[in-house]
Amino acid sequence: MPILDVGYRNWQGHRTPRWTRAAIIASTGIHLVWQGTWLKRVLLFMVVPAAVAAFIVGTFEQTIERPEARAALKGAFRSPVVQQAANARDIDLDTVLDQPETLRHFSWSYVLFGLLRYPQSIGMIVLIGLVAPRLISYDLRSRGYLLYLSRPLTPFEYVLGKAGIVYFLLFMMSAVPALLVYVVGLFLSTDPWAISHTWDLPLRILAAALVLILPTTAVALALSSLTQESRFAGFAWFAIWVLGSIAFRILWAAEQARNGGFGSRGRRIRMEEMEGFSSWMLLSPYDTLGNVQQQIFGLVPKEAAAWSPWVLLAVVSIVGYTIAYRRVAGMLKA
Amino acid sequence: MESGTAAFLQPATVNRLDLKRSEPIQSLEPILEVEGIHKSYRANRVLRDINLTLPPGVVGLLGPNGSGKSTLIKAILGLVSVDAGRGRILQFRWPEQTRALRDQIGYLPEDDCYLQGLQGIESIQMMARLSGLHRTEALRRSHEVADLCDLDQERYRNVETYSTGMRQKLKFAQALVHDPQWLILDEPTTGLDPSQREQFLSRIDTLAKEKGKSILLSTHILHDVQRVCDHVVILAKGEIRLVDTLARLQQPTQAGLQVGVISDVERFMVALTHCGIQSRRTGACELQVLGDGPEIVKRIWSTSYETGIPIQRIDQARNSLEQAFLDAIRDSSRVTMGNPVAIDNKASLPEYR
Numbered sequence: 111m112p113i114l115d116v117g118y119r120n121w122q123g124h125r126t127p128r129w130t131r132a133a134i135i136a137s138t139g140i141h142l143v144w145q146g147t148w149l150k151r152v153l154l155f156m157v158v159p160a161a162v163a164a165f166i167v168g169t170f171e172q173t174i175e176r177p178e179a180r181a182a183l184k185g186a187f188r189s190p191v192v193q194q195a196a197n198a199r200d201i202d203l204d205t206v207l208d209q210p211e212t213l214r215h216f217s218w219s220y221v222l223f224g225l226l227r228y229p230q231s232i233g234m235i236v237l238i239g240l241v242a243p244r245l246i247s248y249d250l251r252s253r254g255y256l257l258y259l260s261r262p263l264t265p266f267e268y269v270l271g272k273a274g275i276v277y278f279l280l281f282m283m284s285a286v287p288a289l290l291v292y293v294v295g296l297f298l299s300t301d302p303w304a305i306s307h308t309w310d311l312p313l314r315i316l317a318a319a320l321v322l323i324l325p326t327t328a329v330a331l332a333l334s335s336l337t338q339e340s341r342f343a344g345f346a347w348f349a350i351w352v353l354g355s356i357a358f359r360i361l362w363a364a365e366q367a368r369n370g371g372f373g374s375r376g377r378r379i380r381m382e383e384m385e386g387f388s389s390w391m392l393l394s395p396y397d398t399l400g401n402v403q404q405q406i407f408g409l410v411p412k413e414a415a416a417w418s419p420w421v422l423l424a425v426v427s428i429v430g431y432t433i434a435y436r437r438v439a440g441m442l443k444a
Numbered sequence: 445m446e447s448g449t450a451a452f453l454q455p456a457t458v459n460r461l462d463l464k465r466s467e468p469i470q471s472l473e474p475i476l477e478v479e480g481i482h483k484s485y486r487a488n489r490v491l492r493d494i495n496l497t498l499p500p501g502v503v504g505l506l507g508p509n510g511s512g513k514s515t516l517i518k519a520i521l522g523l524v525s526v527d528a529g530r531g532r533i534l535q536f537r538w539p540e541q542t543r544a545l546r547d548q549i550g551y552l553p554e555d556d557c558y559l560q561g562l563q564g565i566e567s568i569q570m571m572a573r574l575s576g577l578h579r580t581e582a583l584r585r586s587h588e589v590a591d592l593c594d595l596d597q598e599r600y601r602n603v604e605t606y607s608t609g610m611r612q613k614l615k616f617a618q619a620l621v622h623d624p625q626w627l628i629l630d631e632p633t634t635g636l637d638p639s640q641r642e643q644f645l646s647r648i649d650t651l652a653k654e655k656g657k658s659i660l661l662s663t664h665i666l667h668d669v670q671r672v673c674d675h676v677v678i679l680a681k682g683e684i685r686l687v688d689t690l691a692r693l694q695q696p697t698q699a700g701l702q703v704g705v706i707s708d709v710e711r712f713m714v715a716l717t718h719c720g721i722q723s724r725r726t727g728a729c730e731l732q733v734l735g736d737g738p739e740i741v742k743r744i745w746s747t748s749y750e751t752g753i754p755i756q757r758i759d760q761a762r763n764s765l766e767q768a769f770l771d772a773i774r775d776s777s778r779v780t781m782g783n784p785v786a787i788d789n790k791a792s793l794p795e796y797r
Contacts, residue, residue, distance in 0.1 A: 118592050118655050121585055121623035125547070125576030134573045142561045253555040257618070260521055260551040261574040262543045442523055 128262055135258065135271025140278055143241045152237050153283065159229035160287035163221050167295035170217050174210035175300055187213070195220065198411035214307045218295060222288050222311060223407040226318050227400045230284045234322065235351050235396070237279060242330035243343035245272045246434065251338040255441055265439040269331065269431065276327040285319035318403040325399070325423045328430025335437035351396055358394035365390065392422050399423070475500050475626055475658045476520070478531030478538060483515055483524065483682075490515045492682045494529065498660070502652045504669035504690070505662040506769055507679035513662045514554055516679065517628055521551055534625055547575060550619035554630040554662075556611060564599040564606065565590060568617045575622035585621055593617040594643065608635030612644070620651075627651070627659045633668055645671045666765045676765070680773035693768050699736040700761030703744060705729055706754045715747045732761050 143149055173179040187196075187203055196203050201216060246269075249255045258268050292311055296304055329350065333343040365388070391397045398419045404410045405419075474497045481494035490512050507513045518524040520533060522542030531538045536545040559567060565586055572582035590599045593613040598606065603614060612635060619627055629648070633641045649672050651657040661673060669676060669690070676693055678686040686693075705712050709725055716723050721743060722734040733740065741758065748755045 118620075118651060119588065120655065121577075123577065123581055126573075126578060128543075128576070131574055131576070134570065138559070138562070138566075138570050141566075142559070145561055248560070252560070253553070253557040254559055256523065256551075256553045256555060256557050257559070257571065258574065259523060260546060260549075260553065261571065262546045262576075263574065264543065442525060 129267075131261070131263055132267040132271040132274065135263075135268065136274025136278065139245065139272065139275035143275060143279070146240065148240055149237065149279075152233060152240070156230065156233045156237075156283055156287065159225055160291055163225040163287075163291045164294040166221050167218055167291060168298035170210075170214075170221075171295060171299040171301070171304070174214070180208075180210055192220070194411065195409045198409065211301060211303075211307070214299075214301075214304060215311070218292070218308055218311055219314070219407045219409060222291060222315060223318070223403060223409055225288055225291065226284055226315075226322065226403055230287065231322065231396060231399065234280060234283060234326065235348070237283060238276060238326060238330050239344055239347050241279060242276055242327075243334050243347060244340035245275060246331060246334040246438065247337050247340045247343050250335070250437075250441070255438065259442065265435055265442065268438055269434050272334075272434075273327050273331055273431075276330060277323055280323040280326065281319060284322050285315055288315040288319070314406050314408075318406045321402050321406065321423065322399060325395075325427045325430065328427040328434070329395070330430075332430040332433040335434040354394040355396050358388075358390050358397055361390040361393065362388050389418070392418060395426075473500070474498060476531070476533045478520075478529060478533070481516070481519060481529030481531075482527040483512075483519060484527055490682050491519065491526070494682075494684055496677065496684055496687070498658075498677070499675060500656075500658045501674040502648065502659045502661060502672050503675045503677060504673035505660055505677050505679060506664065506666070506669060507662075508664065508773055511679045511773075512682040513679055514630055515682075517551075517630055517660070517662060520628070521546060521549065547622070548625045550622065550624035550627045552612075552615045552619040552627070552629040552632050554634070556608075558603040558606075558611065558614070560602070560604045562603055564595055564601060564603055564610075564614050564617075567603055567614060568599075568621050571618040572621040577622060582621070585623075586617070589617040589621045592620070592647070609637065609640045612636055612640075616644070616647075625658065627657055628662070629659060630662045631664075632661065633663065633665060641668070648672050666769060670765050676768075678769060678772040685772040686768070690765070694762040694765060696761050696763050698734065701733045701736050701740065701744070702726070702757075702759045702761045703731050703733055703755060704757035704759075705731070705748075706756055708751075708753050712747065712751055712753045715751045715753075716744070719743050719747055721747075726764070729756070736760070 173182070186192075193203060196216065201213070249258070255268065258271075259265070263271075289312060292308070292315065295308075330343075330347060333346045334340065337343050391401060401410070401416070402419045402423060405415055476496060476498040479495045481491050481496075482489070483491040494516065505513050505516070515524060519526045519529075520538070522539060522545070526539065529539070533545055534548050536542075536548075538545065559570070562570065565583075568586035568590060569579075569582045572585055573579060577585060587599075593616050595610070595613055595617060598610055603611070606614060612632060616629070616632060619629070632648075633644055636644060645668060648659055648661065652659055652672070652674075659672075661668065663669060673690050675689050676686065677684060703723075707729065709729055709731055713723050713725065713731055716731075716733065721740065723731045725731050733744065744755070744758065
């Protein structure tokens with residue numbers, strides 16, 4: 111016999127607006143995925159490249175203030191890749207190395223692009239592979255979608271809520287470290303004009319993060335919605351990235367060989383050489399994303415800038431979200 | 445067999461209501477009024493011309509497996525789209541306003557759906573928040589309904605570790621947390637032990653009688669319906685076969701008595717026949733007697749004295765819900781869509797001696 115039993119009491123109160131309810135799905139999902147040990151490890155590991163990038167930017171800022179250190183800087187800017195990127199922006203390296211502060215925007219851009227392109231993108235593939243496959247597939251298998259959709263939610267809001275989980279994780283993983291690197295760079299710079307030289311970089315970081323987040327989330331949700339077995343979705347997710355990348359490299363190398371592209375340099379394929387646009391790149395989501403991010407940071411030669419990667423990412427995004435929506439909405443029609 | 449005798453065990457003819465023609469069951473505003481609901485899965489017609497008006501209170505939705513109960517419920521909630529049909533549920537137009545309607549309905553799904561990794565209390569809180577309660581208020585309210593549903597310290601355990609009974613309690617708490625006007629419970633007592641089931645039904649009873657909640661209880665456990673429901677809807681092969689109050693359903697068309705004896709029912713029935721009293725066996729130690737009044741009672745006592753078979757109980761006769769249910773779902777070929785169900789019970793009634 112309880113000492114106090116209030117029993118059932120009616121509830122009257124102000125309800126939150128309906129448009130906020132997708133955020134509840136997202137916040138619950140983030141809470142759930144955050145319980146995963148591997149997720150925390152991956153996120154922790156992703157801090158390391160950001161710290162390295164911050165160190166590079168900080169070192170650059172400290173170096174340009176000291177004439178004796180400029181010689182070392184000149185050496186670092188002699189690599190063919192940097193030369194190519196500099197040419198793309200009509201930068202005469204020989205001239206500007208005497209005034210390294212004029213290279214500030216280019217240097218920071220390159221470091222930030224490198225951070226997003228390599229460690230963060232690869233980390234993103236691993237992280238989303240761990241988290242996203244079960245987002246919808248588990249609900250389909252356990253019929254958990256009935257819990258959500260018996261409340262005032264539309265299938266669109268449900269998908270948006272699920273996408274919000276991935277958006278949040280990817281934003282935390284890509285945009286936030288890059289923005290922190292930018293802020294650290296500003297703090298470590300002794301030049302008060304640094305902010306005026308680099309004011310556009312936060313916007314470029316956000317744009318690059320957006321380009322990373324939107325299509326990858328679409329693909330992940332589409333795969334998750336297509337099966338009730340999350341392991342199949344996970345397998346498909348990794349297969350898309352790995353097989354796409356391998357296919358691109360093989361076809362690109364074959365094309366280069368046919369055109370005699372390796373004649374003077376031997377048969378070793380250099381990553382930097384693949385940064386330029388090739389139509390085979392569209393087979394590889396990783397390289398397509400990288401190309402678009404490179405364009406966003408202004409590091410692609412003008413003649414190599416192409417619209418097709420943008421179009422492909424837009425199409426993939428639309429198709430991905432449409433599949434996820436139709437699969438969920440289809441459950442309601444069944 | 446006399447026709448009057450056969451009618452004795454038939455549910456009253458008024459039970460088979462033509463909803464378009466009959467008087468409303470209650471004068472209160474109906475909680476649901478729908479008409480012409482059709483739903484097919486390709487060639488399989490799951491719901492056929494459902495015309496239904498439900499009063500406030502506790503309504504039992506009965507039907508054999510595959511009769512369309514869950515589909516009807518999901519159609520009400522907008523969780524399946526219907527091929528045709530319209531109406532009004534609570535104060536909302538249906539199916540146009542199903543989204544707003546869901547704010548006022550608490551749904552306990554038949555499926556064992558839960559979100560792995562969440563604690564019980566977090567699951568309830570999430571459902572409250574999805575229904576528009578602010579975070580803190582949702583947590584406070586979640587604890588309140590968890591207390592009501594006897595989820596003690598288990599509320600802090602992850603839901604995947606719950607037993608079937610605890611999951612049912614959790615789903616009930618989730619359905620109730622936003623204080624809906626109408627509760628739709630799809631097989632809520634499945635998997636509960638007798639004690640838990642009684643507690644669950646008691647909770648439903650309290651909510652309906654003391655808190656004025658309307659409840660639609662979908663089940664095929666007739667005892668649950670008898671225990672808590674005011675009204676009964678019987679669905680078979682996607683058609684509404686019967687809608688009536690439980691009291692009228694159990695009321696025989698002719699007066700009779702329910703007699704319980706200690707033993708030897710057959711010999712007692714033979715003795716009653718010799719006294720000119722018609723009876724039929726209704727249980728291991730029970731029989732129904734046609735007619736009532738002091739004279740009949742006196743003759744029953746005399747028979748007991750003469751045969752030496754002690755009588756345990758004498759009560760006013762009631763039709764069993766089971767019989768009404770079986771009658772309603774039988775012989776679907778005689779059911780005319782959109783018309784009153786016309787079931788010939790004579791063929792299946794036991795002979796009176």
